[in-house]
Amino acid sequence: MEALRHERQYGSGSAISHNYPRKERVTGPPHIVRVIIRIFALIVAASITGVLGHAAAVWFSTQNVIQQQDGGYRQRAWPANLDLWPTWVMLGAAVVAIFIQLLSLLTLCGCFHRLHESHLRNWAVFFTSLLGIAAWIVAAVYFKTQDTKGKTSWDLWSWSCSHKSLENGKMSFETMCVEMNFTFYASIVVAVLEIASLAIFGRILRKGRKVRQYSRITVEKI
Numbered sequence: 001m002e003a004l005r006h007e008r009q010y011g012s013g014s015a016i017s018h019n020y021p022r023k024e025r026v027t028g029p030p031h032i033v034r035v036i037i038r039i040f041a042l043i044v045a046a047s048i049t050g051v052l053g054h055a056a057a058v059w060f061s062t063q064n065v066i067q068q069q070d071g072g073y074r075q076r077a078w079p080a081n082l083d084l085w086p087t088w089v090m091l092g093a094a095v096v097a098i099f100i101q102l103l104s105l106l107t108l109c110g111c112f113h114r115l116h117e118s119h120l121r122n123w124a125v126f127f128t129s130l131l132g133i134a135a136w137i138v139a140a141v142y143f144k145t146q147d148t149k150g151k152t153s154w155d156l157w158s159w160s161c162s163h164k165s166l167e168n169g170k171m172s173f174e175t176m177c178v179e180m181n182f183t184f185y186a187s188i189v190v191a192v193l194e195i196a197s198l199a200i201f202g203r204i205l206r207k208g209r210k211v212r213q214y215s216r217i218t219v220e221k222i
């Protein structure tokens with residue numbers, strides 16, 4: 001009986017002392033909000049890709065078209081040397097963002113459970129988020145800067161908004177101007193969403209670290 005009493009007194013304490021807190025999977029309102037932000041950012045980035053892809057396709061198919069214009073004269077729909085770099089840069093930023101958002105959402109699946117909880121994943125999230133934010137800011141600034149050059153260097157945005165009355169046989173320049181305006185402001189929205197997502201992720205990590213430290217102290221006291 002003494003041996004059994006001794007085991008109950010000291011054996012249970014030994015079990016508790018080795019029951020260190022495990023890293024819990026982060027859930028709750030902040031995590032849900034972050035997932036919603038990523039889904040919305042993915043949708044906006046996909047829409048930018050679709051809009052720019054369509055605009056580039058229209059230019060490619062009508063770049064050499066000489067169209068009858070409203071004034072009764074025939075004129076080329078596009079300038080001979082159109083700068084497409086702003087379009088490609090913005091399109092590249094959108095494609096990279098789509099890849100990052102899809103990869104991030106995939107880590108939420110059960111098959112990537114260990115990857116989702118690893119420290120490497122935390123660094124990867126910070127790196128990809130900063131990369132995405134930088135890409136969107138650079139793309140938006142370059143997109144806007146080239147547009148303000150106007151006649152010195154025409155691009156899809158500046159040309160379509162400055163020649164709304166012209167016809168290219170495929171798509172009105174007025175509609176294309178609206179799409180280019182949408183692209184610029186949508187890129188700003190995605191950049192803001194990326195910043196918000198990163199801020200929430202940092203808050204989740206800090207909260208999780210505090211919870212683990214408190215649990216460890218509690219276990220040590222027991």
